Amino acid sequence: METARRYRDFQAADCRGGVRDFYALNHARQTFAFVEAKRREYLPLRKRRMGVWEAVEALAGIVDDSDPDLSLPQIDHALQTAEALRADGRPRWLVLTGFVHDLGKVLCLFGEPQWAVVGDTFPVGCAFSDRIVHSELFAANPDRAVAEYASETGIYERGCGLGKVRMSWGHDEYLYHVLREHLRDEALAIVRYHSFYAAHREGAYGFLMNADDRRLFEHVRDFNRYDLYSKQPERPDLPGLRSYYEDLVAEFLPDTLAW
Numbered sequence: 281m282e283t284a285r286r287y288r289d290f291q292a293a294d295c296r297g298g299v300r301d302f303y304a305l306n307h308a309r310q311t312f313a314f315v316e317a318k319r320r321e322y323l324p325l326r327k328r329r330m331g332v333w334e335a336v337e338a339l340a341g342i343v344d345d346s347d348p349d350l351s352l353p354q355i356d357h358a359l360q361t362a363e364a365l366r367a368d369g370r371p372r373w374l375v376l377t378g379f380v381h382d383l384g385k386v387l388c389l390f391g392e393p394q395w396a397v398v399g400d401t402f403p404v405g406c407a408f409s410d411r412i413v414h415s416e417l418f419a420a421n422p423d424r425a426v427a428e429y430a431s432e433t434g435i436y437e438r439g440c441g442l443g444k445v446r447m448s449w450g451h452d453e454y455l456y457h458v459l460r461e462h463l464r465d466e467a468l469a470i471v472r473y474h475s476f477y478a479a480h481r482e483g484a485y486g487f488l489m490n491a492d493d494r495r496l497f498e499h500v501r502d503f504n505r506y507d508l509y510s511k512q513p514e515r516p517d518l519p520g521l522r523s524y525y526e527d528l529v530a531e532f533l534p535d536t537l538a539w
């Protein structure tokens with residue numbers, strides 16, 4: 281657990297400041313208006329066309345590994361997550377999901393700051409739960425002064441389903457849109473909500489979910505232990521694994537995707 285927490289913290293910390301510094305930016309700046317602006321910018325998916333391997337390799341080059349205890353190149357995390365699923369005999373769609381789940385971090389390549397790419401995610405447009413990590417830092421979020429976002433449900437209806445809820449902007453939501461035409465619902469829920477710790481770990485925001493979300497979150501929770509606990513100090517043998525993953529990617533996804 282400690283290691284897992286530290287890995288998440290590392291992702292959030294961007295190697296430069298501390299975790300709290302990261303969330304001070306994230307929680308102050310992830311407003312409903314910011315999320316809408318990023319959706320308008322990115323969700324037409326007209327930045328680039330590239331295949332999964334191109335995205336994996338592009339990401340490997342940009343992740344800061346200045347802390348060898350905590351950092352892993354993204355390709356290693358992708359392979360370790362997927363290999364842990366494969367070793368447990370999990371279905372191929374889930375192994376594939378493990379391999380691709382963090383590829384939305386290519387947002388960094390497009391110039392997005394870390395606070396708008398990684399870290400825990402949460403709904404905007406309603407009150408921020410005190411079960412979100414460092415929730416005290418939402419005091420600096422301008423949405424706190426918007427009356428219609430102030431109540432528990434804010435602009436949403438109770439039980440409306442998470443598909444109608446605007447989540448903070450980051451790699452999860454972005455990749456969901458890149459993959460939504462291609463993968464099954466369970467895989468898409470994993471991609472979209474794997475950083476929504478307030479919900480899948482802390483049980484917050486259940487009032488926004490519908491029955492489908494509750495079913496899909498079983499898969500999100502199941503996946504989470506592979507995401508967090510598959511870290512190994514030894515680097516995976518990419519040359520030895522490459523053909524397996526090339527076949528796996530080709531089985532589920534087209535040669536190129538719109539990003």
Ligand SMILES: [Fe+2]
Nearest residue numbers: 381382474475
């Ligand atoms: Fe992630």
Ligand SMILES: [Fe+2]
Nearest residue numbers: 357381382507
């Ligand atoms: Fe991950």
